[in-house]
Amino acid sequence: MQDSDTTETDGGVTVQDQPFGLPRWAVAVIPLVLLAIVLGYLFLGSPFAALATGGAALPDVTVSYTTLPDDQTVLVHVTNNGPGTVTVEQVLVDEAYWSFSMTGGDRTLGPLESSTVQIPYHWEPGWDLEVALVLSDGATIHHTIVAPATSPGVTGEVVGTLAVVGLFVGVIPVVLGMLWLPYLRSVSDRALHAVLVFAVGVLAFLGFDALVDVGEFMEAVPGAYEGPFLFALGVAGSVLVIQAVSAWQESRTEGETSRLRTAYLVAVSIGLHNLAEGLAIGTAFALGRVELGAFLVVGFLVHNVTEGPAIVGPLARGRRPGIEHFAALGLIGGAPVIAGAWIGSYAFSPTLGVFFLAIGVGAILQVVWEMADLVRGEDGLASIGTPVNAGAFLFGAVFMYVTGLFIAL
């Protein structure tokens, strides 16, 4: 159907004549100009002044993290999230006024400005320390340092140790798990599907685990960074990016490489998850919780063995790819633990933590989608919801839960 003032171009796109005979670009620009005028009026004219209550915005300062370089110093890393400037006038340590200094020259923080409060205080290892910043209007920002212990400094030795830890937690268990591939290639389709669904169970558990971690980090994310939205953005972003890459690859490749592609996707998503694991380990070390860090190492080691079969599961059929692919898969899946541990111990921020975890969750969602396709088969006829598959999914989740107990110990 055509109106009198529309014409059809040869491209099949309906082009409408512009009103008053204006050029197209002008019609595109006019709404922007009008918007600018409206905004100008809002800023300059203050038409809503009658609604102002005269109340100032509440100060909003977040303690991102604390470091304890030695037993006579406490460093509190703070960010001002509020719309106004705040001034830290006094500092209380365990309910006593205490001397302090701040990086950046003065004690005033503009919006989104960060600083480190340095307090010379002889703290006792293991005894919780309560620090409160008293702002100029008397508002207090409290932070409890649980079981304080000295944070390690940046030394080559620590960097090396964390790399070894990452190797043990990430790369070795993943590669060990991948050694199941020859066995997987010998089992029936039914059993293989069960293994793939088992891997989905594993991933589902990891995704849920990430959600819990996000919840913990979220509290420390400065309010202005909108933790929940950052998380949603990370999840949606990684799902969409991976989906786009995957679809683009699929358009260029055939069935055999499609399986390898899925394996790589699983490796990437597990790698992102392991990055978050590395963050947890690195942060534990950074906070001086070395014992907790050691438990995390043992726990994650056992835990991560299950990630190997998840990665190689898609390769159980068809031609076996070259050894270089396995090396790459192992590194992609496992090595991010090392990177995470470094980041976690030296440059940790809850904001980064939330974002990494969100990316991991998105990757997991995408992989679960791909795995479902794989189980359905080329013709899309095989059923996912068989009793065996349901059991395998549950087993995967339970297996992760049980090995997760090693971490919690």
Next chain:
Amino acid sequence: MSPSLDYERAREYTDALEGRLVDALDGDQGVSRRAVLGSLGLAGGAALMGTGGADDGHAGAGGGESHGNFGARGEFDEGFDPHEFLRTFNTGFDGQDNLTQEVFEEDGERVRYFELTAVDTTIEVAPGVEFSAWAYQGQVPGPTLRVTEGDRIRVQFTNGSRHAHTIHPHLKNLDPRMDGIPQNGPGVLEQGESFTYEWKAQPAGVHFYHCHSLPLKAHIHRGLYGSIIVDPDPERVRERPEEYCDFHESQITPELTEELVARAKSRNHEYDENDEVQELVVVMNSFDTNFDGGNEVYAANTRAFAYGVGETDGKGNWAPGETKRPIQVDGQRPVRVYLVNATEFDLINSFHTHSQFFDYYDHGTTLLPTNQTVDTVMQCQAQRGIIELDYSDHEPGLYMFHAHQSEFAELGWMSFFEVV
């Protein structure tokens, strides 16, 4: 009393010395200007104050440099001066400049007339930390009113605050209309309203006045309180000595009567005997700056650590600050502290002296001590008393006094006498 040392001059002299040394060292890359200033500040201060390393045990406001120091950072801005407040008594004859006051005879009675106004204001309770206060005459604590037993106290009260307020006196008051509570007399006074309270000055002692509007703890905690000191009348003491001590009428000897009269003269601002005594008003108060029902600041006379030292290395080397400095007293004359507890949200407060014991007069209504030779007293909210100290046999130097709830001390209620 003229202080034996002029803090202003001492500071200028130290600054000049610092400047000279820093100039002399200019260009010497091995020494940072900051390090020079820091060590010189302490050494210069110590040299000027004449307090070398002698009183190591008294300068308790710190550990070594590496452990940091407790105490509030920085100095206070101008405004309310707790040092001035300590020794300011409004008698009607004289007092602080911003308080209208006079004394006159009326129907054979002596009237002490004051005009008090309540306002909403902002006060500084720790260096840089502001508190939205409601205050009589714009200050917390409110002006100290001082009268003689038997006088008529007439207070014309005007409410300039956005909230409704009253004045409730802790006196023996025979007229319920003058009790300053919402249920009696004029009730609460709204913004712009005025009322003239009249009270008989009785009994002798150190008393308390505060707003009695609801919610009560908000109105008190925000700063609407002050002290009324009723000096004993020596003539009345001579007539009724038994009312000023724990002895029964039959036990009163002529010697005891003379003793009580002499003590009354020492307590009464209209007698020369009173001039010998160094009298101080200390109102113990506290501020909940974040309104969570607990106090972030405890103080003697509102400003945290105002009677502490400016800086110290914890080894006896200290220097006064511009606004934070000890209370200087002459060791050869007696010290009398009128102590009032206006702390809100805590059941009790206390007063503890280092290296010294004192006599204590609960509510100040007796002329013989109710507690003798103690170094700690506690007061519940609105309780008050008189402390009499003698440092005549002490060496000059710093003597700490503070609340012996150590939490309160570390949150600001920590002070020093500097005996000279």
